[in-house]
Amino acid sequence: MFENVRQSFQSVWAHKLRSFLTMLGIIIGIAAIIAIVSIINGTNKKIQENLIGSGTNSVYVRITESGDLNYDMAYGGIPKGFKVLDSDVRDQINEMDHVLDASLYVFREGSEDIFYNSTQLQNGTLVGGDSHYLHASGNIIYKGRNLVEDDFTNFRKVALIDSVASEGLFPAEDPIGKVLDIKGEIFTIVGVFQQAKEFAPEINSEEDYDTYVSGRSSQGVVLIPDVDWPMVAQFDEPQNVIALADSTDTMTDVGKSVASFLNEYMGIKDSANVKYRAEDLTKTAEKTQQLANSTNQQLIWIAGISLLVGGIGVMNIMLVSVTERTREIGLKKAIGARKNKILIQFLTEAAVLTSTGGILGTIAGVVAAEVWSKMEGARVAISYPSIVIAIVFSMIIGIVFGLLPAVKASNLDPIVALRHE
Amino acid sequence: MLLELKHIYKNYFQDKIVIPVLKDINLKVDEGEYLAIMGPSGSGKTTLMNIIGCLDRPTEGEYILEGRSIVNYSENGLSDVRLNTLGFVFQSFNLLPKQTALDNVALPLSYAGIPPKKRREIAFKALQRVGLQDRVKFRPNQLSGGQQQRVAIARALVNNPKIILADEPTGALDSRSGVQVMRLFKELNKDGVTVIMITHDANIASHAKRVVKIFDGRISEDHDDSLNGNMEGEIAGGRLI
Numbered sequence: 001m002f003e004n005v006r007q008s009f010q011s012v013w014a015h016k017l018r019s020f021l022t023m024l025g026i027i028i029g030i031a032a033i034i035a036i037v038s039i040i041n042g043t044n045k046k047i048q049e050n051l052i053g054s055g056t057n058s059v060y061v062r063i064t065e066s067g068d069l070n071y072d073m074a075y076g077g078i079p080k081g082f083k084v085l086d087s088d089v090r091d092q093i094n095e096m097d098h099v100l101d102a103s104l105y106v107f108r109e110g111s112e113d114i115f116y117n118s119t120q121l122q123n124g125t126l127v128g129g130d131s132h133y134l135h136a137s138g139n140i141i142y143k144g145r146n147l148v149e150d151d152f153t154n155f156r157k158v159a160l161i162d163s164v165a166s167e168g169l170f171p172a173e174d175p176i177g178k179v180l181d182i183k184g185e186i187f188t189i190v191g192v193f194q195q196a197k198e199f200a201p202e203i204n205s206e207e208d209y210d211t212y213v214s215g216r217s218s219q220g221v222v223l224i225p226d227v228d229w230p231m232v233a234q235f236d237e238p239q240n241v242i243a244l245a246d247s248t249d250t251m252t253d254v255g256k257s258v259a260s261f262l263n264e265y266m267g268i269k270d271s272a273n274v275k276y277r278a279e280d281l282t283k284t285a286e287k288t289q290q291l292a293n294s295t296n297q298q299l300i301w302i303a304g305i306s307l308l309v310g311g312i313g314v315m316n317i318m319l320v321s322v323t324e325r326t327r328e329i330g331l332k333k334a335i336g337a338r339k340n341k342i343l344i345q346f347l348t349e350a351a352v353l354t355s356t357g358g359i360l361g362t363i364a365g366v367v368a369a370e371v372w373s374k375m376e377g378a379r380v381a382i383s384y385p386s387i388v389i390a391i392v393f394s395m396i397i398g399i400v401f402g403l404l405p406a407v408k409a410s411n412l413d414p415i416v417a418l419r420h421e
Numbered sequence: 422m423l424l425e426l427k428h429i430y431k432n433y434f435q436d437k438i439v440i441p442v443l444k445d446i447n448l449k450v451d452e453g454e455y456l457a458i459m460g461p462s463g464s465g466k467t468t469l470m471n472i473i474g475c476l477d478r479p480t481e482g483e484y485i486l487e488g489r490s491i492v493n494y495s496e497n498g499l500s501d502v503r504l505n506t507l508g509f510v511f512q513s514f515n516l517l518p519k520q521t522a523l524d525n526v527a528l529p530l531s532y533a534g535i536p537p538k539k540r541r542e543i544a545f546k547a548l549q550r551v552g553l554q555d556r557v558k559f560r561p562n563q564l565s566g567g568q569q570q571r572v573a574i575a576r577a578l579v580n581n582p583k584i585i586l587a588d589e590p591t592g593a594l595d596s597r598s599g600v601q602v603m604r605l606f607k608e609l610n611k612d613g614v615t616v617i618m619i620t621h622d623a624n625i626a627s628h629a630k631r632v633v634k635i636f637d638g639r640i641s642e643d644h645d646d647s648l649n650g651n652m653e654g655e656i657a658g659g660r661l662i
Contacts, residue, residue: 003537014519331515334476335576336504337532338497415476418515 004345008352019353022317025310026357026397027364030390032303034365037386039372042379056138056196057245059255060279061262063238071274073237074108079274081266082238089265090130093243093258098250102258103136104239105129106229113232114222115181116169124165124220126182128229134160134193136242144176144191151225158225159187163194165220180222183232187224238266241276255279307394310357311401318350318405322412329409330417343410350402351395358394362387422488423452423583423615424473429482431468442468443479444638452583455610456617457629465638467588470619474507474586475499487583504532508577512589514569516561516576522548523557526575533580547575551605567598574605578614585609587618591625603628 012019063071063082071079085104093102106128114121127133131147134140142163151158159180166175180187230236241262245254255278262276269275322329329342366382373380431443442465450456460466471477472484475491484492491502503509516525527544535543548554551571561569570590577585587606591599607628610616618629626632634642 003531010519327515328517331511331517332528332532333500334474334503334509334515335529335532336500336507336580338500341532415471418511 004348008349023357027361029307030361031364035368038369038380041381062240064277101244103132113183128226139193160191160223162221311397315401322409326420333414339410346406351398354398355395358391425485427483455630457626460635508582508585510587512592547579
């Protein structure tokens, strides 16, 4: 077999120009597919990072009603069976596989009771969190300081605001040291935080926009120590959890195991209406990915046609080659080569021709994708499985389209073939 | 008995018209014979050669080679006979132009499933035997006609065949190279290889020990030099049966 391959390379090399022109269809087809797949992959990676965890891999496990709606404690009170979690529950979650950090928190969305002087924070979110909140939710301190141990032990009325709230309430001032009125209680702002990784999703359609916007939380977040929560909400509440996963790929699994751990801990049945549910961001991400894929998959079909045309070119040239080498085939059969030896010789040659085309096409495709990414600033991700598939596929093209010429060669009558001029 | 042809007929068909080429050919060849088949063009000698060489099947008749009837062999079976029992030498050499003398000679060995290194050793010995040990790496176009034909003979020899079939082996050669090639056949025959040669040249045929003349699809004369002169006719006649 190895010898057949070696001889096929010699024969391909002997007709360099012809072989190259024959391969061209395969090269272009494979290059196009590799480039398109790389661009799809890059776009998908980007969407995944944007929508799932914003590149920070934070998984939110919240107390929700069926239909994935956040359960509203202000309206419904503490749901049956739920209780306030101790910090050792947080520690247990932190010990779980793929969990880098965890935070327990309570929150109110759409809060209308946050004021700076007479300016109201519209549609803000009020969060009561522990000292892990910022890290687990993928935020960093932008100005001022984080919550410290003393804030919790001394029930200090301090607050951190995010950059959105900062822009809304303090467009021209430094917010550090200013006081907020939250439900009539006075909190001093000690820090401003923001997303650790800023991202700008590529929005190509209305659907992209909806997906993106619904993935975002609110018009601003105000974080206070969880010990202060009863001051603004009248009672302690069962907490929600943020778990920081070690990678985007493990987010879904982390979310599921944290949710089932919490439900079990509380003794809440699977069938319960109100229970812990992990936010399923992969679903929304997939929807956007599918959108990008469907456009690009049409391009793959077009590239596939190029491969078909390339395959027919290979068949044509192999038929010419069989005719040219009729005497050689006749001689080989006369001196004792069995039919299948001739068949395999020509099949190998066709497969070597197209596989070489496939390899050259892969290189061209990778280069094209890189050039595209440099020119357009678009992200590309070379997919190694697709490279293997492309080369194997080009080999299969050679075998399929080489079959007819090879059968023709192996069926030649040695007497007639030897007389061929 | 090495091979025996019994009542061989061969017809070709052209537009539904039957063209008989061989008519009732009977021929016995013993091991170690040196046989020339002579005849004018169109006499059927090439067709006879193709049948002996297992390249063609007779329309009718029996062909026994090394004690086995081979007319009903499968295509692969006939390939194996050609590979292991027969060696071919053609008028136009039929060497592969892009391969060296050594690779050309080694070609049949690859079909016999011999590993590459062993192949080169055997092929080198075969080239040595035809006196071309200093031309192993040459390509056919770097060799003279006589040398090319000797490479072809080495290729025919390389699988240790029982029979060498030569179709006008000197037809494309000048007379001096022709003589060299004929001398080589004589040596091989002395070493025990059966040589069957087709020619229309009486001069070349005279090198053979036995001459079979064929005319219009029938054997017209079978003359054996190696036998005692006065028994010749009787024995030769017997062979015609």
